[in-house]
Amino acid sequence: MSVDPLTTEMVPVRGALVSVAFRRSARARRVSLRIDPTQGVVITLPLRASRRAGLALLQTHEAWVSERLDALPQPLALIPGAIVPVHGLAHEIVHVPGGRGGAWVGEEKIFVTGQPEFLARRVADCLKRLARQRLTAMATETAGRAALRPKTIRIKDTRSRWGSCAPDGTLAFCWRLICAPEFVQDYVVAHEVAHLRHMNHGTQFWALTDRLTPHRQNATSWLAREGASLLRIG
Numbered sequence: 001m002s003v004d005p006l007t008t009e010m011v012p013v014r015g016a017l018v019s020v021a022f023r024r025s026a027r028a029r030r031v032s033l034r035i036d037p038t039q040g041v042v043i044t045l046p047l048r049a050s051r052r053a054g055l056a057l058l059q060t061h062e063a064w065v066s067e068r069l070d071a072l073p074q075p076l077a078l079i080p081g082a083i084v085p086v087h088g089l090a091h092e093i094v095h096v097p098g099g100r101g102g103a104w105v106g107e108e109k110i111f112v113t114g115q116p117e118f119l120a121r122r123v124a125d126c127l128k129r130l131a132r133q134r135l136t137a138m139a140t141e142t143a144g145r146a147a148l149r150p151k152t153i154r155i156k157d158t159r160s161r162w163g164s165c166a167p168d169g170t171l172a173f174c175w176r177l178i179c180a181p182e183f184v185q186d187y188v189v190a191h192e193v194a195h196l197r198h199m200n201h202g203t204q205f206w207a208l209t210d211r212l213t214p215h216r217q218n219a220t221s222w223l224a225r226e227g228a229s230l231l232r233i234g
Helices: 053-061 062-071 116-145 173-180 184-192 205-212 216-231
Strands: 007-013 016-025 032-036 040-045 081-085 088-095 101-107 109-113 152-156 162-166 169-174
Touching: 007 053, 007 062, 007 081, 016 053, 016 062, 016 205, 032 053, 032 062, 040 053, 040 062, 053 062, 081 116, 081 173, 088 116, 101 116, 101 216, 116 152, 116 169, 116 184, 152 216, 169 173, 169 184, 173 184, 173 216, 184 205, 184 216
Parallel strands: 016 040, 088 109, 152 169
Antiparallel strands: 007 016, 032 040, 081 088, 101 109, 162 169
């Protein structure tokens, strides 16, 4: 898919300046807008559409955009005292300036050593390591049950999807998935593993997904309610 990089500007919406990201897509057939949990308003333009057409669409849906922006969860900064979920359970970030060992997850705590300016990065790195260990093991085990084998498994800092499966068999997962409950992790992993056999969302794909996990309904409902909050972490 050919997509130009995002360009962002501040645009008034119902009396408040909001961040609006414009992008061009060779596959887009019409101007569209959506609310992204991290980028705010995103307007997609076909190659020949003007920025003015995007702003006109935004103006038409100004009330809806304002309501959706107000409903977004607040960003969760990785600072001392912040409560961060790990496997869906609340963990408090505790700064241990004189300690050693970087950052690690304890019982209901995330301990971080070193200078305060490095704290956020160290917490994120700790959660990424945990995600890599956990999700790699889960994907390998789940694929084995279906007689499948991923080419490789990667952990990414994505903001628009929880997981993906490339045509070459590479699986990728968002590191923030480690913050979700384990039944949600189980479903997302099973979903992407099923794509190793079926690169679509047809009947056979869903049948395989349901054989690999019993959590599809509960997990998709949870992500619909809480997913945006996880994407605001860090």
